[in-house]
Amino acid sequence: MKRLLWSLLGLALAGLSASAFASPPSPPSPHNRAEAVAIVKELRRVVSDNGVERLETVRIGGIDQAVSIRGNDRRNPVLLMLHGGPGWVAMPTSWYFQRGWEEYFTVVQWDQRGAGKTYVASDPAAVAPTMTRERMIADAEEMVAWLRKEFGKDRIFVLGHSWGSYLGVELAQRRPDWLHAYIGIGQISNAPESERRGWRWTLQQAERDGNAVAVAELQALAPYAVGNAPVPLQRLFQQRKWLNHYGGMVHNRRGGDAEAAGVRLSPEYTDADVAGMWKGNDFSMEHLLSGALTLDLTSRRSFQTPIFLFLGRHDHNVSSELAAAWFDTITAPDKQLIWFEQSAHEVMIEEPGKTLLTLVQQVRPIAARAGDVAP
Incomplete structure (x- = not known):
């Protein structure tokens, strides 16, 4: 019985010793979008x-x-x-x-x-x-x-x-x-008033940040969202670029x-x-x-x-x-x-x-x- 126990212990130690020097396992998945999904x-x-x-x-x-x-x-x-x-x-x-x-x-x-x-x-x-x-x-x-x-x-x-x-x-x-x-x-x-307020808020953030590029780009949009007229998409995207930058879409x-x-x-x-x-x-x-x-x-x-x-x-x-x-x-x-x-x-x-x-x-x-x- 003692001989059997020592044999099993030896096998376990041998396995431990071998694993200590074995190559590291391959990185776990996901390796690509399909595996992640x-x-x-x-x-x-x-x-x-x-x-x-x-x-x-x-x-x-x-x-x-x-x-x-x-x-x-x-x-x-x-x-x-x-x-x-x-x-x-x-x-x-x-x-x-x-x-x-x-x-x-x-x-x-x-x-x-x-x-x-x-x-x-x-x-x-x-x-x-x-x-x-x-x-x-x-x-x-x-x-x-x-x-x-x-x-x-x-x-x-x-x-x-x-x-x-x-x-x-x-x-x-x-x-x-x-x-x-x-x-x-x-x-x-x-929505028109929301656009105007969003533009003003974004300009304030840029001014506080000392971001001269943002300030110039936002000021170039003035007057922004006049009355109830549609805002051209290019002007909207310019405003949103900086509004998003300052956390107006996703906080912080x-x-x-x-x-x-x-x-x-x-x-x-x-x-x-x-x-x-x-x-x-x-x-x-x-x-x-x-x-x-x-x-x-x-x-x-x-x-x-x-x-x-x-x-x-x-x-x-x-x-x-x-x-x-x-x-x-x-x-x-x-x-x-x-x-x-x-x-x-x-x-x-x-x-x-x-x-x-x-x-x-x-x-x-x-x-x-x-x-x-x-x-």
Whole structure:
């Protein structure tokens, strides 16, 4: 017996000695985008008993439009996110901010007409004449109608971010009986005045920073966003370059590079989708952005559905200060404004934990009172 134990110990020591001098193991994966995406995909795979995980196209407004539908229990309330931009899709970064939502909602990410996977699957020349605000609103109505039928729901939640907040307000005005509530992030209120305030704030930051180049470029834009006239895109991009640099879009970051890089880890997006997403972003901006910057929603003051605003305290991309002033003037069955003190325009990415808690603790109870939650 002692001889056997000594033999086993010798083998173990020999193995230890050999391993000490062995070549180091090869670097662990991921070695490329495909391996990284596979890791993210498996980590976020919906494995709950009554879950839903779908990536498909839906015929909306005469074309196929891409949706991702994810949730741990299909009996939970449906939450449709209307992405910003126009053209800045949320689906390819939802892997980062959305996973917790899926425990309490069936979350739908939709790449709108002219954007993301929907752009890639369409003929841009055929779609271009349809890129109007009214068509986009009609698409949103059709999407909500489809979701209500698909999941057997009388009402759903709609969350609009930035450009999507315009579509969301229009839905809340036109179809309040279809909604549990409307949630606005980066809420548009008076877009021309927001542009003027964003330019002034950015110039102040540049002056404080002693950045002569930025000051000169910004002053060259004056007068900026005059009246309600559309801002030419080249002037807008010049303003945004420095606004982003000083954290007006993402607090304490110089622009949205981290968010843009996150697109490449999206399990929903192929390499072709990633490349096409940027083309779709340009396409959507070309057709819709200048007009969107003329929007003034402050005349919409009476709502028949609950309204929630999640506002980043440091949002100068779409003025949260103006959105809060508009919020004070509206009437609704219930309304709540929640400030996110460490956020600018990308609230759900900048403060994902607080976003989740607010959705669960303050928004979802509306569905619970209506009996629209999983038991």
